[in-house]
Amino acid sequence: MTATKVTLKDVAARAGVSYQTVSKVLNGEMQVAPETMERIQAAVQELGYRPNRIARNMRAGRSFMIGYSWTQTEPGQVNHILDQFLSSMVREAGAVGYYVLPFPFREGNAQVETYRDLIKSGNVDGFVLSSVNYHDPRIQFLLKQQFPFVAFGRSNPEWDFAWVDIDGAAGTRQAVAYLIGRGHRRIAILAWPEDSRVGNDRLQGYLDAMQAAQLAPEPGYILRGEGTFEVGRAMTLHLLDLPADRRPTAIMALNDTMAIGAMAAARERGLTIGTDLAIIGFDDAPMAQYLFPPLSSVRQPIAEAGRKCVELLVALVEGREPEQRHVLLQPSLIIRASS
């Protein structure tokens, strides 16, 4: 009802003390007589006082904002991570007095400039970076600026910075080991271009699992390309057109979109998915469970990752050295009818 802003002075006037006293009392930095305390609290209640965040930040010289940027997906793709990740970050941040400031970008623009601006204008106290890759210019920049940040994903191993990541290799390793356990020997993998750090990590799990089972991975079984439906489909068609004795009986895809492409290809060749050809995806997109047949996939603890990113970042921002600067989370294999 009070359209006008309620300030410390209003509260102080009503409680009959100085406004600085009100501030200190509310922040628990001062002992006052019980009755004064009560008067102040009553005034706060009656006027509905909330400290003005801008003024507080101004004084503190910080913004209590965490910048978060992600690459916007192209039309036709879906970012099923965003909701979970962002929600979990906002919740964790809110619990310690921070907000999250999102700034999506389309690739190709002068990203580092955006970061510089946000820093110089005092808009954010730190960043969470996602979709990081090997030579990520943002990491280089932020390291040079000595500005606090946490990367969701690893990068160049020579750079020393805080990160949270999901153990992609372990995910693929688990999935491929499962396939081997089910008797598969000819297992192909739909991988990503060599400049993809995430892709190489996940691929490594495949190599590890194969080696652990004494299986020499045939070079022809490792295909690389963009992680799209079309690429997944084309790769799988290629694999299925191999001579019968060399045709793979199982396919591991590095994401669900490719796996769905693989499913389409299998259908085109008249194969029954799950029996004629096993397929496992990665990411466990929500749609995976509704596909026909439901797609096995590797699920990542996204919410946990968001929480950890914020926890780590806030520690850095506030100058506390976190107990661990690197967090590696374990994904889990979800088996459905496709494998």
Place this chain on the structure above:
Amino acid sequence: MTATKVTLKDVAARAGVSYQTVSKVLNGEMQVAPETMERIQAAVQELGYRPNRIARNMRAGRSFMIGYSWTQTEPGQVNHILDQFLSSMVREAGAVGYYVLPFPFREGNAQVETYRDLIKSGNVDGFVLSSVNYHDPRIQFLLKQQFPFVAFGRSNPEWDFAWVDIDGAAGTRQAVAYLIGRGHRRIAILAWPEDSRVGNDRLQGYLDAMQAAQLAPEPGYILRGEGTFEVGRAMTLHLLDLPADRRPTAIMALNDTMAIGAMAAARERGLTIGTDLAIIGFDDAPMAQYLFPPLSSVRQPIAEAGRKCVELLVALVEGREPEQRHVLLQPSLIIRASS
């Protein structure tokens, strides 16, 4: 490189003028001698000055922030809207000097309190509301507070507030008219509970299209339930178990998740989707195109909606009366193999 913050005073000292002058010059509120101008600009460049946003907001008494909240989807569902909608809002907002402050919530918590807090603490200048429904308490609250907001979605028609919405009725109407044009007469609809404003809107389009074609919609063809895979599947099984002469030949689902459930049911009954049974969804989730068969659906102009919300809200916040307080956007029917 300059770790320390650069302020107006630093620039002024270097340019040899007062800091207020620098402020005015940078904001284009003052005429100065060309050489002074140059000195100032040089100083800005060399020091890398960016105005401190917090101080600016403090002075302006506003935060230049737009609050945006959405209901976080349950695990297993996906919010394929969020990325597009949020990105488009952030972009549009950025173009006019605003940021977007996200605060997702799980249902059931004291939402209005969150809004009140954000207002009182001066954290936001206005809100964009999504997932609004008939008796939305947030709308009531914000109207009473006379605080600027724009709803993405309509609500109680008696309330007067600014909104942007997608013409769901038109979408369904178009889809059902298409089905009728293809010769279908027995068309069922998988609708939502009666307390869903969006659901009733979309349902109305079905009724309109049927009436326009002089088809009396059989009551048994209108099923209501939650918009989930399981519900869609169960409803469709029920429909398909009707006697052959009353079994529908086409199904319109109010979202893609239900449509996918319908597809699963059809498969269970051994029907070929697209020929034995036509299915159309709503939302055009990215996965729709990759299903088997690809799912026809109604696509909503999400990015456009995000832009409009921000445009409208900023007008309201800045006291300009927008030329139109209600924006109704048209969805488009995407025909694929499922119908």
Place this chain on the structure above:
DNA sequence: ATGATAAAGGCGAACGTTCGCCTAGAAAGA
């Protein structure tokens, strides 16, 4: 010559906090 006007820029104040230091009075010890 004179007053009016414009151009170029200075100066104080304010936004709402928090922080550090100060003070008045009371209690307590010598």
Place this chain on the structure above:
DNA sequence: TCTTTCTAGGCGAACGTTCGCCTTTATCAT
């Protein structure tokens, strides 16, 4: 009684802007 110590709270300043008003000097028409 005098000094010390504690308690409860006051007061000025500062964070970095923007805003309104003032001052100085030059220009111009009368």
